Amino acid sequence: MRTALRTPRVLAGALATALLASTLSAAAAIGAGPAAAAPNTLLSQGALTAASSSESGGLGPRFAVDGDRATRWASAPTDDEWIRIDLGRSYDLDHVALEWEAAYAAAFTLQVSPDGETWTTVVTESAGTGGTAVYDVAATGRYVQLVGSARGTQYGYSLFEFQVFGDGEPDAPEDPPPFPGDEVTHHEFQANCTFSHFLPDDPIVFPGQPGASHLHTFIGNRSTDAFTTPASLLENPAGTCTVPQDQSAYWFPTLTKGGVAVEPNIPLTVYYKSGIDDYTDVVPFPAGIQFVAGDMMATVDDFRTAPGAVEGWECGDISKSWEIPAYCAEGTQLNIRYQAPSCWDGIHLTPEESAHMAYPVAGQCPLSHPVAVPMLEFKIAWPVSGDMSDVALVSGSDQSWHYDFVNAWDPEVLRRLVEQCINGGLQCNPRGYDQYKPHRGTVLDENYELVPEPARETEAS
Numbered sequence: 001m002r003t004a005l006r007t008p009r010v011l012a013g014a015l016a017t018a019l020l021a022s023t024l025s026a027a028a029a030i031g032a033g034p035a036a037a038a039p040n041t042l043l044s045q046g047a048l049t050a051a052s053s054s055e056s057g058g059l060g061p062r063f064a065v066d067g068d069r070a071t072r073w074a075s076a077p078t079d080d081e082w083i084r085i086d087l088g089r090s091y092d093l094d095h096v097a098l099e100w101e102a103a104y105a106a107a108f109t110l111q112v113s114p115d116g117e118t119w120t121t122v123v124t125e126s127a128g129t130g131g132t133a134v135y136d137v138a139a140t141g142r143y144v145q146l147v148g149s150a151r152g153t154q155y156g157y158s159l160f161e162f163q164v165f166g167d168g169e170p171d172a173p174e175d176p177p178p179f180p181g182d183e184v185t186h187h188e189f190q191a192n193c194t195f196s197h198f199l200p201d202d203p204i205v206f207p208g209q210p211g212a213s214h215l216h217t218f219i220g221n222r223s224t225d226a227f228t229t230p231a232s233l234l235e236n237p238a239g240t241c242t243v244p245q246d247q248s249a250y251w252f253p254t255l256t257k258g259g260v261a262v263e264p265n266i267p268l269t270v271y272y273k274s275g276i277d278d279y280t281d282v283v284p285f286p287a288g289i290q291f292v293a294g295d296m297m298a299t300v301d302d303f304r305t306a307p308g309a310v311e312g313w314e315c316g317d318i319s320k321s322w323e324i325p326a327y328c329a330e331g332t333q334l335n336i337r338y339q340a341p342s343c344w345d346g347i348h349l350t351p352e353e354s355a356h357m358a359y360p361v362a363g364q365c366p367l368s369h370p371v372a373v374p375m376l377e378f379k380i381a382w383p384v385s386g387d388m389s390d391v392a393l394v395s396g397s398d399q400s401w402h403y404d405f406v407n408a409w410d411p412e413v414l415r416r417l418v419e420q421c422i423n424g425g426l427q428c429n430p431r432g433y434d435q436y437k438p439h440r441g442t443v444l445d446e447n448y449e450l451v452p453e454p455a456r457e458t459e460a461s
Contacts, residue, residue, distance in 0.1 A: 052075065093138070187423070
């Protein structure tokens with residue numbers, strides 16, 4: 001690998017825009033032949049990114065690789081900041097194009113790594129002036145990062161675009177979307193389930209130890225107990241969810257009123273959503289994955305600021321309460337809504353093996369957990385109202401709310417629902433039907449049988 005320092009091709013104004021446009025189109029022009037690799041292919045657009053800091057969620061590192069010059073990454077206002085791109089696999093690299101906003105780096109290095117651990121400096125810049133600069137890079141690697149050492153302004157670093165070019169697979173022409181006029185307002189489907197049973201069991205935290213846990217409320221698969229495994233769920237498919245092909249187990253700490261367990265006799269909703277901005281990247285859960293969302297030891301502040309606490313406790317006109325309300329209007333119900341981590345490390349299936357799940361950061365999955373899976377959002381309701389002073393969770397404080405999930409979906413049904421509803425940008429019922437867009441069809445018919453993909457039904461549920 002050559003690591004000699006390169007002289008930048010620094011550009012300005014219309015010339016810079018023209019060069020960037022020409023390099024963007026070069027790959028398409030070259031990709032017409034049968035070659036396995038196309039020189040000057042833009043490799044970084046839409047790639048996973050990370051950064052030492054971001055000024056805000058709307059200025060995260062992913063905005064430097066989105067191909068949109070109306071967006072940008074902006075760091076905290078310190079010299080020692082970095083932005084990193086994961087190209088997905090190693091490539092022979094050719095050049096890097098940087099398009100700075102007004103807040104540029106006066107001094108920085110560009111570094112390349114095969115593994116994200118060992119880095120080789122391929123460019124050292126000590127007299128940067130901002131604008132647009134293109135640096136020749138003769139190196140091979142999967143990860144490319146810019147490491148700032150001196151700011152050119154009083155602000156942090158700010159990049160409209162950080163583009164990496166090299167020898168890549170020619171892009172095949174994309175088919176136009178089947179319904180290009182559809183406005184995307186949601187990307188979700190529902191798993192509606194009812195109460196199944198109470199047990200002091202937890203097959204994730206206390207596997208094979210009946211009675212070792214606090215009391216849990218189970219929905220979904222009726223067989224769930226301390227000895228449950230993904231295989232046992234599939235062997236015992238009876239459950240309480242609307243879709244019979246969802247044999248998964250869902251459970252959470254029991255709520256009590258006056259010390260008596262409250263059965264949530266109201267239909268409960270588990271939303272399957274996109275937790276990342278690019279909902280088309282979400283893939284189905286792997287078979288057998290299991291995880292816990294929430295923290296039983298959370299403080300009020302921990303719970304309030306947790307990435308999963310979208311609404312907290314709700315009743316009547318009360319929402320975003322981080323404690324169970326002292327009083328709920330008579331006839332209302334107590335709800336809680338909490339979201340699960342939706343980024344998987346792509347390797348481990350259980351929390352005993354690893355911290356295998358993480359929350360998205362600034363709208364995308366972190367490099368450590370690159371696989372976007374459906375984001376579960378539990379919306380649980382209990383028929384309690386009035387004086388709530390004797391309402392409590394058996395797990396401890398009001399902030400101890402958490403829930404568990406073991407995936408036992410039929411893989412084909414889950415795949416179809418994810419593709420139709422999450423990737424397709426729909427607001428689906430459990431059958432995969434969006435009543436506001438009936439022309440988009442459904443995944444399951446009225447008998448919950450799979451509709452053939454080439455000719456899906458279009459009638460309402």
